[in-house]
Amino acid sequence: MTTWICKTCAAHFPDSVSPPAHCPICEDERQYLGPNGQEWVARDAIETTHANDWRELEPGLAGVGVTPGLGIGQRALLIQATEGNVLWDCVPMLDDATAERIKALGGLKAICFSHPHFYTGMAEWSAKLGNVPILLPEADLAHVMCQTDNIVPWSGDHHEVLPGVTIHRLAGHFEGSSVLEWSHGANGKGALMVGDTIQVAPAAGWVSFMRSYPNMIPLPAREVRRIADRAATLRFDRIYGGWWDRVILADAKAAVARSADRYIKALD
Template sequence: MDLSVSVRQCEICGVEYDSASLPDVCPICADERQYLAEDRRQRWVDPADYTGRIEVLPAEPGLWSVRVGGGPGIDQQAKVIVTEAGNVMVEVPASMTNDAVEAVRALGPLRAIIASHPHMYGLQSLWSRALGDAVVYVSSLDREWLGLTPASVAFWDGEIELVPGVVASQPGGHFPGSSVVHWAGEDGAGVLLTGDTVAVNPDGESLAFMRSYPNRIPLSSSVVLRIADHLERYEFDRIYGNFGRAITHDASARLRSSAQRHAAWARGDYDELTGPG
């Protein structure tokens, strides 16, 4: 594992920073969408100190999950899409081991790394360097949140094809540049990787749309419907979130119904169900 880059990471969110210019407090955690340590003390950790285990496991044909055990950060799961034109890592682990790098390398050449939003930046510079300087795609609208700019960075807006058949776009919402990644899947039915733009609920059947998930800040009805309209450009049967949950069938219809439900509650359509006041 190449740790020659001078990197430290926030213990709470796991995002990488240049150790030569560490801020007094991690701005990602100080933002209303995230949170600071309970004692409000900022702690920076060295990625080289991680001693846990990272597993690279199949999610479905052509799609793999990278699951990190312990360590800094919020425990996001990266996904690796495997294609004949090269592979794409969606979301970035906040830890790294030699074994995990070798397991991802064994899936084929990695062409692109993309985080859906700043909470998912993880150790994107180190993963890129370890995997042949894969291009790290960062939404232009969210570049201000970079604590360390990867050497192989590409800023982008709108929609971009990462490799043939794998497309990213920016519906926004959670962050201005919040992104999703679409892939047809080996069966052609369509897969959408949504990050926190759209989150799979614990029931496995519905989805949530939030400015902040841990701090329970909702998005407006108009923004939620805008996101749903944006995603209708894609055909997809399955949705994978970034924390291990998935909707395994009828995902497009479930996304639309979830957006309509959110919008209705936000408009006050069901206020009579909340009690007399």
């Protein structure tokens, strides 16, 4: 029995002898299959070829990726809050050295997400770290490929994970697409972890909002307005997107407002 990983999106699937027939995540209009069609990688096969990549980002915040890159290449964020550690988003593997490092920091209180494209290895992470609760918005439970008893659904438009660490469901890309507001981040000015609920653009100081980024499917103007208006009610100066280089270090709140205005104007 093997845990199979979709080569394109890095979603984990339940253990089986042979790979599953399909990856529903990649067959959805928001993702895609690679040029060779559906391909699979056995979890065991990446044990020796890949490792976690750990980078300190600011006091109380580390990033954890996988190197060499796998799937869509995102990195997770490890928030070290006063009352415990929270993992935001996830990557396709947790190697032993990184598991020990996280345990030495006190383990995890919860794993939570921007959206289903980053669920990937969540069942493995949770199990290896002592069955950590995986907080998922009810709206996106249908996108879970690797079921585990450690999933704890939440509903509504926001959920406090720990004091100073709150998830807000802004929807858009997925119905459950969320951001995490970390009040101690950015030297107390607040940091917003966005995955691709709000996508940090390559041009400094700009973001975007899409139903699908790889397939370039836009969101309607009213949705962009709604997402930007919700973001405007949160307290943050810095944004961490879903990838290492997708960060706005300062004045990020103005960047979201400016970018929403530009987007809506372009749709007129």
